[in-house]
Structures are given as C-alpha cells and as structure tokens.
Amino acid sequence: MLTIIGCGNLNRSDDGVGVIVVRLLLEKFQNTELANVQIFDAGTDGMGVMFKARGSDSLIIIDAGNTGSEPGAVFEVPGHELEGKPPGSFNLHDFRWDHALYSGRQIFKDEFPTDVTVYLIEAKSLELGLELSDIAQKSAVIVADKITKRIDAYNAK
Numbered sequence: 603m604l605t606i607i608g609c610g611n612l613n614r615s616d617d618g619v620g621v622i623v624v625r626l627l628l629e630k631f632q633n634t635e636l637a638n639v640q641i642f643d644a645g646t647d648g649m650g651v652m653f654k655a656r657g658s659d660s661l662i663i664i665d666a667g668n669t670g671s672e673p674g675a676v677f678e679v680p681g682h683e684l685e686g687k688p689p690g691s692f693n694l695h696d697f698r699w700d701h702a703l704y705s706g707r708q709i710f711k712d713e714f715p716t717d718v719t720v721y722l723i724e725a726k727s728l729e730l731g732l733e734l735s736d737i738a739q740k741s742a743v744i745v746a747d748k749i750t751k752r753i754d755a756y757n758a759k
Contacts, residue, residue, distance in 0.1 A: 603638045603639070603640060603657060603658045603659055603660075604638060604639045604640070604658065604659065604660045604661075604662070604752070604753065604756045605639075605640045605641075605642070605654060605655055605658040605660070605661050605662070605715070606624065606627065606639070606640070606641045606642070606661075606662045606664070606749060606753075607620075607624070607641075607642045607643075607644045607651055607654060607655065607661070607662070607663050607664070607699070608620035608621045608622070608623050608624030608625075608642070608643050608644065608663075608664045608665075609621070609644050609645065609646070609648075609651065609663060609664065609665040609699050610622075610645070610646070610665055610666055611645065611646050612645075612732065613730060613731075613732065614728050614729065614730060614731070615725070615726075615727040615728060615729055615730070615731040615732075615733065615734065615735065615738075616666050616673075616723070616725035616726055616727050616728060616734055616735055616738040617666045617725060617728050618666070618734065619664070619665070619666045619723045619725070619734055619738050619741070619742050620663070620664035620665040620666065620721075620723075621643050621645060622734060622739070622742045623664045623721070623723075623742050623745050623746050623749070624641055624642065624643045624664065625643070626742065626743065626746040627641050627746055627749060627750065627753070628641055630746070630750060631753070636753065636757060637757060638756065638757070638759075639753055639756060639757060640654070640658070642654050644699070648697040648698040648699050648700075648701055648702045649697055649702065651663065651699040651702035651703075651706075652702035652703075652705055652706040652709075652710075655702070655703075655706055655714060655715055656706065656710050656713050656714060657713055658714075658715045659715055659717060660715055660717040660718075660719075660756070661681065661715040661717065661718045661719070662718075662719050662720075662721065662749060662752065663681070663699055663703075663718070663719075663720045663721070664720075664721045664722075664723070664745060664749075665699065665720070665721075665722055665723075666722070666723055666724075666725040666728070666738075667722035667723060667724045667725065668724070668725050668728060669722075669724060671724045672724060673724050673725065673726035673735065673737045673738070674723065674724060674726065674735075674737035674738060674740060674741040675723070675724040675741075676721060676722070676723055676724075676741050676744060676745055677720075677721070677722040677723075677724070678719060678720075678721055678748075679719070679720045679721075679722065680718065680719065680720075681703050681718025681719060681720050682703075682718065684700050684703065684720050685700055685701075685703035685704040685707070685718075686700045686701055686703075686704055687701070687704050688701035688704065688705060689701075703718060721745045721748070721749075723738060723741045723742065723745060724741075725738060726738055
C-alpha cells in the first residue's frame with residue numbers, strides 16, 4: 603500500500619500547501635481506480651498521520667517548510683532524516699508528523715512503513731490567509747506531478 607498524506611493549516615497561507623497538493627491529487631484521480639494507493643488530508647493532525655500510515659509499504663508526506671530557503675523551493679527528504687521524538691507533553695497540538703514517524707515506528711514496528719519520503723515546499727508566507735502565494739502554488743503543482751508519477755509506477759505493479 604502506498605499512502606500519501608498532505609499536512610498543513612489552510613488558514614495560514616502557504617502552510618496549507620501539503621493539503622493543496624493532496625487536493626490536486628484527489629481531483630486528478632477522482633475517476634480512477636487506484637489499487638493499493640490511499641490519499642489523505644491530515645491537516646494538522648500528527649496523530650492521524652501515524653494511524654493512517656500504519657500498514658503501508660510506502661509513505662509520502664507533503665508539508666510546508668520554513669527554513670529560510672528560497673520560497674517555493676522543493677525538498678525531497680528521506681523520512682528517517684526528519685523523524686523526531688515527540689515532546690513530553692500531553693497536548694496533541696504538539697504532536698506533529700515528524701513525531702508520528704518516530705512514534706509509529708516504535709509502536710507499530712513492522713506494520714509501519716520504512717520507505718518514507720517527505721516533500722517540503724518552502725513557504726513564502728505563514729501569515730493568516732486562505733490563499734497560497736503564487737510561488738507555493740506553482741511548487742504544489744510540481745510536487746503533485748512528481749507524486750503522480752510515483753502513483754502511476756506503484757499502480758502498474
């Protein structure tokens with residue numbers, strides 16, 4: 603199973619870019635039977651990422667980046683490089699997708715995917731707002747195209 607999860611907050615401009623990529627994919631494949639491919643909008647639900655990834659062979663996560671790089675830059679990073687131990691908090695708002703990668707591996711062991719790719723799209727703005735910047739929108743299309751190729755290859759198996 604290939605699982606694709608878009609993360610982000612649609613109320614904070616480019617922070618919602620992962621969700622937008624997933625929406626582009628869902629629209630593209632709305633009339634296509636995808637065997638062994640799941641596509642989810644996780645929003646800001648890190649715990650949901652962990653549970654939706656369980657049982658998958660491969661996992662793709664898409665989110666906004668805020669590294670100070672050129673806005674719209676696309677980074678394709680192996681998941682193991684980004685997973686992090688969750689903070690010692692009882693607040694689920696503190697549990698992000700990077701914590702889900704770490705925790706999912708600890709909790710679900712062999713049921714959690716080891717093939718994890720994270721696409722980060724550098725944000726231009728994380729201010730309150732409902733629209734992506736033009737550069738983030740262009741990068742969202744580029745990432746959706748890359749993932750489409752991966753879906754097509756996975757579906758051809």
